[in-house]
Amino acid sequence: xxxxxxxxxxxxxxxxxxxxxxxxxxxxxxxxxxxxxxxxxxxxxxxxxxxxxxxxxxxxxxxxxxxxxxxxxxxxxxxxxxxxxxxxxxxxxxxxxxxxxxxxxxxxxxxxxxxxxxxxxxxxxxxxxxxxxxxxxxxxxxxxxxxxxxxxxxxxxxxxxxxxxxxxxxxxxxxxxxxxxxxxxxxxxxxxxxxxxxxxxxxxxxxxxxxxx
Numbered sequence: 001x002x003x004x005x006x007x008x009x010x011x012x013x014x015x016x017x018x019x020x021x022x023x024x025x026x027x028x029x030x031x032x033x034x035x036x037x038x039x040x041x042x043x044x045x046x047x048x049x050x051x052x053x054x055x056x057x058x059x060x061x062x063x064x065x066x067x068x069x070x071x072x073x074x075x076x077x078x079x080x081x082x083x084x085x086x087x088x089x090x091x092x093x094x095x096x097x098x099x100x101x102x103x104x105x106x107x108x109x110x111x112x113x114x115x116x117x118x119x120x121x122x123x124x125x126x127x128x129x130x131x132x133x134x135x136x137x138x139x140x141x142x143x144x145x146x147x148x149x150x151x152x153x154x155x156x157x158x159x160x161x162x163x164x165x166x167x168x169x170x171x172x173x174x175x176x177x178x179x180x181x182x183x184x185x186x187x188x189x190x191x192x193x194x195x196x197x198x199x200x201x202x203x204x205x206x207x208x209x210x211x212x213x
Contacts, residue, residue: 008080012037013089019097027116029064032056036071039078045071048086055090060116065125
């Protein structure tokens with residue numbers, strides 16, 4: 001209870017964002033204004049803000065940007081730096097804007113991200129270039145495919161087949177024998193595999209547990 005009341009948490013951010021794109025889905029400009037609530041002290045606040053200033057544009061190549069950030073003192077408990085500090089707040093704003101743009105353009109949000117993702121040699125707002133080995137596009141493609149994302153304008157689905165889903169999730173499932181005599185699966189014991197066909201499947205090795213639910 002004392003930790004919740006008196007210990008620092010992530011910085012609350014107030015973010016105003018205005019992004020623009022052309023009809024082909026190319027993001028051409030972004031304007032973002034960030035205000036971070038430091039609380040009574042600003043020990044890590046400027047460092048958190050530095051990350052938020054970069055993250056608020058997402059992993060996208062945007063030729064025209066206007067980003068302003070500030071830290072303010074308040075009567076709240078002082079804010080602190082948690083893992084990915086500043087990144088979570090900034091990326092949330094950026095990805096929310098991309099979703100809104102996709103809806104306004106009637107474009108699949110994954111496709112919109114693919115068209116604007118940073119690539120090797122892309123120029124950042126800081127005028128530095130993305131180094132070799134940048135794989136944002138490849139990661140996005142795989143994430144969409146593995147996540148079963150279906151393209152809005154193309155019915156050829158990215159949904160993985162049941163066999164593919166099984167191969168990707170074939171670890172650590174523990175069967176649980178319930179009091180009603182049916183066999184279930186305990187998420188706390190390694191997770192649950194739901195086949196796309198709607199059945200539950202396991203693969204060896206498994207550990208039999210007589211666990212009452």
